[in-house]
Every structure is written in structure tokens, then in C-alpha cells.
Amino acid sequence: MKFTDLNVQGGIGANCSLCEIGPFKFVIDSGLHPKFAGSESLPKHEEIERFSLDFIILTHCHLDHLGSLPLLSRQQPDAPVILSYASSILARRMLSNSISVMKRQRTELNIPELPYYGRGDLTSLYDRFKTPPLHTPYRLEKNGEHIELTLHHAGHVAGAVSVSIKYKGNITFFTGDILFNDQRTLDGANLPKEPVDILVTETTRGSTEIPRNQSRESEIVRMLKTIHSTLAKQGSVLIPVFALGRMQEMLAILDEAFRKKAIPKVPVFCSGLGMDLVNHFHEISKNTNRVRFNRKVLRAIGARPLPKKIEPGRRPPMEGIFLVSSGMMVEKTPSYVLASGLLGESKNSILFVGYCDPSTPGGKLLEASRGDTFDFDALDVLQKIEAKVSKFDLSGHANRDELTAYAKKISPRAVILHHGDPEARDWFKQNLENEPFSIYDPEPLKTYDI
Ligand SMILES: [Zn+2]
Ligand SMILES: [Zn+2]
Structure with missing residues (x-):
């Protein structure tokens, strides 16, 4: 060849x-x-x-x-x-x-x-x-x-x-x-x-390198604990996700967590493409048993579209879980803009659940420490890192x-x-x-x- x-x-x-x-x-x-x-x-x-x-x-x-x-x-x-x-x-x-x-x-x-x-x-x-x-x-x-x-x-x-x-x-x-x-x-x-x-x-x-005792399920449990403690402080959770795949997987995990009362019921905001793809996943799942997804999940968890009025560097007008793209927090995407408003308050969390290229804003944020100043260059916003920033291995x-x-x-x-x-x-x-x-x-x- x-x-x-x-x-x-x-x-x-x-x-x-x-x-x-x-x-x-x-x-x-x-x-x-x-x-x-x-x-x-x-x-x-x-x-x-x-x-x-x-x-x-x-x-x-x-x-x-x-x-x-x-x-x-x-x-x-x-x-x-x-x-x-x-x-x-x-x-x-x-x-x-x-x-x-x-x-x-x-x-x-x-x-x-x-x-x-x-x-x-x-x-x-x-x-x-x-x-x-x-x-x-x-x-x-x-x-x-x-x-x-x-x-x-x-x-x-x-x-x-x-x-x-x-x-x-x-x-x-x-x-x-x-x-x-x-x-x-x-x-x-x-x-x-x-x-x-x-x-x-x-x-x-x-x-x-995967630590010996770590599994996909143990990572889901650890993530839900972090979401739980953030919501208990009246904080918001941002989960940057790829619209295709990771978003639907996280919707299924949240749906299960709400039903089992592992986390309290709060509003879930999603970006548009990921919500549209939910319908496509639903259609595909009817033709194969390898894909499992029902669009009713959106209604069950009360998912709603991300409001248009999210201002760079400002606290968003509502609290809850934000499940939005891009997964690597690439400049000017909804996750990037939301992070610029959430990062400065210790009650909030930003949780990464997929691959982040080290040179993207998501990769750089994961390398930074609490107390550092993070530069949201594309928005002209500087923000002190006060929120909890964590990564979970759900690759x-x-x-x-x-x-x-x-x-x-x-x-x-x-x-x-x-x-x-x-x-x-x-x-x-x-x-x-x-x-x-x-x-x-x-x-x-x-x-x-x-
Ligand atoms: Zn891929
Ligand atoms: Zn690829």
C-alpha cells in the first residue's frame, strides 16, 4: 500500500x-x-x-x-x-x-x-x-x-x-x-x-495514563459528586461538550442522575446543534440496537435552549447546568463565552469530559491553577480563576x-x-x-x- x-x-x-x-x-x-x-x-x-x-x-x-x-x-x-x-x-x-x-x-x-x-x-x-x-x-x-x-x-x-x-x-x-x-x-x-x-x-x-482504580463508571460518580456540591452552593456547572455524541451521552447520564436523585433537579441549558442532533440520534436508534437514545430525554430533564443574552465576562442571567459546545472551549463558541462569566466565582464549576488539545482555551485552562488570571483573548476579558475546574475521563x-x-x-x-x-x-x-x-x-x- x-x-x-x-x-x-x-x-x-x-x-x-x-x-x-x-x-x-x-x-x-x-x-x-x-x-x-x-x-x-x-x-x-x-x-x-x-x-x-x-x-x-x-x-x-x-x-x-x-x-x-x-x-x-x-x-x-x-x-x-x-x-x-x-x-x-x-x-x-x-x-x-x-x-x-x-x-x-x-x-x-x-x-x-x-x-x-x-x-x-x-x-x-x-x-x-x-x-x-x-x-x-x-x-x-x-x-x-x-x-x-x-x-x-x-x-x-x-x-x-x-x-x-x-x-x-x-x-x-x-x-x-x-x-x-x-x-x-x-x-x-x-x-x-x-x-x-x-x-x-x-x-x-x-x-x-489511566490510574489503576479508575473506570468510566467511577469517573461518572466523581463527576456527579462535583455537580452535586456545586449546586448545593447555588453555583452553576458548565460542561463543554462536542455537539455530536458527547452531548447526547451527557444528557443520558444527567437524566439517569436526576431520576436516581443523585443530583437535585435544576434547569439544563443546551446549545442548538446538540439539541437538533438529539432528533437524529432518535431516528438512528430505531434502525439499530447499537445506538440507544430517545428524544424524550430532553423533555424528561427539562432541557432548554441556551438563551441568546449571554454576555462575555458577566454572570449568566440564570443558574443551572450548561451543556454546550465546543468541547475544547474554542474561542467565541458558547462554552468559551459562558466560561468567561462563570470562572470568576468560586461557587461555580467547569467540568471537562472529553479530549482537549493543549493549545486550545480548554487545554490551557486545565493547565492553569486557581488564583491565576485567565485571558479570554477573543472577548477582551481577563478573569481570575476562582471556579472549580476539573477533568473527568469519559473519553x-x-x-x-x-x-x-x-x-x-x-x-x-x-x-x-x-x-x-x-x-x-x-x-x-x-x-x-x-x-x-x-x-x-x-x-x-x-x-x-x-
Ligand atoms: Zn471523532
Ligand atoms: Zn477524530
């Missing part, structure tokens, strides 16, 4: 991998970098222009995998886009939201080339969607040869798939973003156990030990490290170096013949 990582910035960023197996040329994912706007946020699509792709695979609908797919698909009008049925539903809502965000950035950040795509591009993209059933080989032919793709349930988020590609008896396996554990709203990954030739593995949590990504155990089980000839910061990849390199396979940590834009 020839493999080129087109995520120019490295790390996690704008996922996009160009692969060649036999006569077949294809791309897996085409994302937008969550930390950047404009051209810096795009993968290097120029590298693909000289090819005519045979197909494109989308692993799941987080924007770091999906956000620039309409652009790539416009350049490659003959390439079918292969994805799960659930992703085909979620992609529509995520992409139309992405157009609105880019239109806003066009004026706010003065980037005239935004938005990169419009409604017309989305319609042509949807016409190219192919949604083979999971765990069933899907055959494509070219020049008298054939290749077989199989999508596997990957946990992580509704619709997420790992992909195995079989050509002349050899299997290349791409984990995509993956979670082995079950969540309240989603079953864990269900992956093949047969040996593979090449493994392309995500490495998101390579630098995260949508597999632990590093689970991933290395899986790699050993399927005994590949080569392992390609993917979707992780440099320190995270280093851990994998060190911990797999004595295994009987070669390890590649590909430099962006360099083609590896593996």
Missing part, C-alpha cells in the same frame, strides 16, 4: 489519508482542523488533484474527519462516498451547521474565501453516498481486479466505523476513531479478530493499552500511527518497538510504500 497523510498540521487536526492499493486509489476522511480557520484548516487536497479517486470513505461525522468532504467530493465528482447509514444521516446536519459557522467566520475573521462550499455542493455529495450494511463485504471493481471493503462498528460516536480493505487476500485495517467500552447511548467497538497485513491505528490517548477514544493489545492480537506486518499528538505517537513507538512488526509515524505529505 502507498500511504500519504494529507493532514498538513500533523497531530489530530484535519484528517485525510490518501491510499493506493493495487489499481485502487482512495481517500479516508476529509476533515477541517478545529483549531484553525480558512486555508490553514484544510487538508492538502492539491496532492489528490492529479488522481481520479475510485472511492472516498468517511469513518464518522466529527468535523475533523468530515468538514472538508464537500470540497474533495466536488474535485472528485465520480468517486462514490462510502459511509455507514447512521453517518449518512448525521453528516447532513453537521455539514449544514459547518456552512453557517464558515459564513460567520467570513465576517468575524475577515476570510473572504469562506464558506468553502454551499448547499448545492451538499446536494451533489449526498447523491454520491453509498451506505453498505456493517460487517458485510462491499465489492468494487476496476480493470478486471476487485477490492472488498467492510465497515465495522467502532463505538466512539453513533455511525463511527473502522474499515477493513481486502485486496488479493491481504487485509489493511483502519481503526478510525474507536472506543471499545460501551457508553450509555452506544455499544463499544465490534472489530474483526483475524490477522491483518497493515494496521492504521488512532493514537489519541497515547500520553494518557470517546480507546485507552492506549487496549489499542496495543488489539495490535498484538491481529499481528500485522506493519503499523501506521495516526490521529495523535507527537507525544502520544511516541508512547506507541516505545511500547511496540519489541513487537515483530515495523512501525511508521508518517510525516505529513510524504508517501510511504509499505
Whole structure:
């Protein structure tokens, strides 16, 4: 296989991998970098222009995998886009939201080339969607040869798939973003156990060591205790979340906690995209028993949309639990603006429940200490850190030990490290170096013949 990582910035960023197996040329994912706007946020699509792709695979609908797919698909009008049925539903809502965000950035950040795509591009993209059933080989032919793709349930988020590609008896396996554990709203990954030739593995949590007694359930209990003590002080709780997946999981956890009286009933405020996606999750759950979500949860917990009048640096006009995006508290998002008003009072809490890139405001806040001054640069607000700031390990990504155990089980000839910061990849390199396979940590834009 020839493999080129087109995520120019490295790390996690704008996922996009160009692969060649036999006569077949294809791309897996085409994302937008969550930390950047404009051209810096795009993968290097120029590298693909000289090819005519045979197909494109989308692993799941987080924007770091999906956000620039309409652009790539416009350049490659003959390439079918292969994805799960659930992703085909979620992609529509995520992409139309992405157009609105880019239109806003066009004026706010003065980037005239935004938005990169419009409604017309989305319609042509949807016409190219192919949604083979999971765990069933899907055959494509070219020049008298054939290749077989199989999508596997990957946990992580509704619709997420790992992909195995079989050509002349050899299997290349791409984990995509993956979670082995079950969540309240989603079953864990269900992956093949047969040996593979090449493994392309995500490495998101390579630098995260899990304490021995810690589990997902113990983290949920610890989080509910923090919420309880904050509410007892008449404080508010901000939980920054990704609108897709984490928001619905947290709604299910809060619903259960209210019903079991683990925390007192208070208003829950949610941002709009996450509430819309609730309806999509409801629809998807009717078609698969791997996704469990009922839109009645919103009514049961009395969730309401976030009021428009939230002023930077000011205490919000209401108290309660704020379940809003973005998960990494990226500048100007609702979680960033709310944090600027909540951080200065010791009765409040800001609770992180997912991955935070260290260079985002969320990552920086986690590194800071109580009493420090935090600069909400994009809002011109300085705030002394008085609120409780904590992180809970409810990640949508597999632990590093689970991933290395899986790699050993399927005994590949080569392992390609993917979707992780440099320190995270280093851990994998060190911990797999004595295994009987070669390890590649590909430099962006360099083609590896593996
Ligand atoms: Zn993801
Ligand atoms: Zn990702």
C-alpha cells in the first residue's frame, strides 16, 4: 500500500489519508482542523488533484474527519462516498451547521474565501453516498481486479466505523476513531479478530495514563459528586461538550442522575446543534440496537435552549447546568463565552469530559491553577480563576493499552500511527518497538510504500 497523510498540521487536526492499493486509489476522511480557520484548516487536497479517486470513505461525522468532504467530493465528482447509514444521516446536519459557522467566520475573521462550499455542493455529495450494511463485504471493481471493503462498528460516536480493505487476500485495517467500552447511548467497538497485513491505528490517548482504580463508571460518580456540591452552593456547572455524541451521552447520564436523585433537579441549558442532533440520534436508534437514545430525554430533564443574552465576562442571567459546545472551549463558541462569566466565582464549576488539545482555551485552562488570571483573548476579558475546574475521563477514544493489545492480537506486518499528538505517537513507538512488526509515524505529505 502507498500511504500519504494529507493532514498538513500533523497531530489530530484535519484528517485525510490518501491510499493506493493495487489499481485502487482512495481517500479516508476529509476533515477541517478545529483549531484553525480558512486555508490553514484544510487538508492538502492539491496532492489528490492529479488522481481520479475510485472511492472516498468517511469513518464518522466529527468535523475533523468530515468538514472538508464537500470540497474533495466536488474535485472528485465520480468517486462514490462510502459511509455507514447512521453517518449518512448525521453528516447532513453537521455539514449544514459547518456552512453557517464558515459564513460567520467570513465576517468575524475577515476570510473572504469562506464558506468553502454551499448547499448545492451538499446536494451533489449526498447523491454520491453509498451506505453498505456493517460487517458485510462491499465489492468494487476496476480493470478486471476487485477490492472488498467492510465497515465495522467502532463505538466512539453513533455511525463511527473502522474499515477493513481486502485486496488479493491481504487485509489493511483502519481503526478510525474507536472506543471499545460501551457508553450509555452506544455499544463499544465490534472489530474483526483475524490477522491483518497493515494496521492504521488512532493514537489519541497515547500520553494518557489511566490510574489503576479508575473506570468510566467511577469517573461518572466523581463527576456527579462535583455537580452535586456545586449546586448545593447555588453555583452553576458548565460542561463543554462536542455537539455530536458527547452531548447526547451527557444528557443520558444527567437524566439517569436526576431520576436516581443523585443530583437535585435544576434547569439544563443546551446549545442548538446538540439539541437538533438529539432528533437524529432518535431516528438512528430505531434502525439499530447499537445506538440507544430517545428524544424524550430532553423533555424528561427539562432541557432548554441556551438563551441568546449571554454576555462575555458577566454572570449568566440564570443558574443551572450548561451543556454546550465546543468541547475544547474554542474561542467565541458558547462554552468559551459562558466560561468567561462563570470562572470568576468560586461557587461555580467547569467540568471537562472529553479530549482537549493543549493549545486550545480548554487545554490551557486545565493547565492553569486557581488564583491565576485567565485571558479570554477573543472577548477582551481577563478573569481570575476562582471556579472549580476539573477533568473527568469519559473519553470517546480507546485507552492506549487496549489499542496495543488489539495490535498484538491481529499481528500485522506493519503499523501506521495516526490521529495523535507527537507525544502520544511516541508512547506507541516505545511500547511496540519489541513487537515483530515495523512501525511508521508518517510525516505529513510524504508517501510511504509499505
Ligand atoms: Zn471523532
Ligand atoms: Zn477524530
